[in-house]
Amino acid sequence: MSSPQTVRDSAKKLVNLLEKYPKDRIPHLVSFKDVQISRFRRVAGLPNLDDAGNSVKEKKPSLDEIKSIINRTSGPLGLNKEMLAKIQNKVLNEKFTEESINEQVRALSTITTNKFRNYYNVGDKLHKPAGNPSYYQRLIDTIEGKKTETMFTAMRTVLFGK
Known part of the structure; x- marks a missing residue:
């Protein structure tokens, strides 16, 4: 079992590597890099930053708040109880371990170093x-x-x- 501190340290390594990840060539509405950085900043206990580098407070509800809303209401947005039960069962609760984050660090580092592009070089x-x-x-x-x-x-x- 991984301790919370080791998970935070691994997530910090992942955030540092993600910040070195190149910017998307084609601008999209949502960037892989930005989404993953904000996701793992939360895990690492780091504040989210805006483009200028200032700390930003999240405005989105957390997963626990969404679950709480679903549990407290009988039918939000016209959904019946069976549909709410299906949604509640499908909502994932992210639990990271040191091993899972280290796997992601290794995968991202092989992508950024073009390991397989260089290994399987085509002429x-x-x-x-x-x-x-x-x-x-x-x-x-x-x-x-x-x-x-x-x-x-x-x-x-x-x-x-x-």
Whole structure:
């Protein structure tokens, strides 16, 4: 059984590693990095920070508060008792152990160091296929917003494959 202090220390290591994780190339409504940092800051006992680095108090209800609301009310939002029982049974209670957090630390560190990308290195034969050598570079340029295809170039690509 892991002590709460060792779980907090492991969560602090995970938060430090998550802060080094690169920012998403494509902006999303919710970022993996931000969600995981706020999740494990709670476990580590660290305050949540905003973009400027100031401490922010959470406005979202905790899991216990949600369970309490479900238990106290007979039918919020028009839900019947059977549906409430199903929801209550499905709500997870996160219990972290030192081992589970250390597994996540190892997984995240292998992702950030590109261990498997370097281990299973593919050559130019796959990155630049003979039939369409600029295909992957064109996809990356489109994702990064460097080049955009016009309707004519898109049709040319579909018809002729180049």
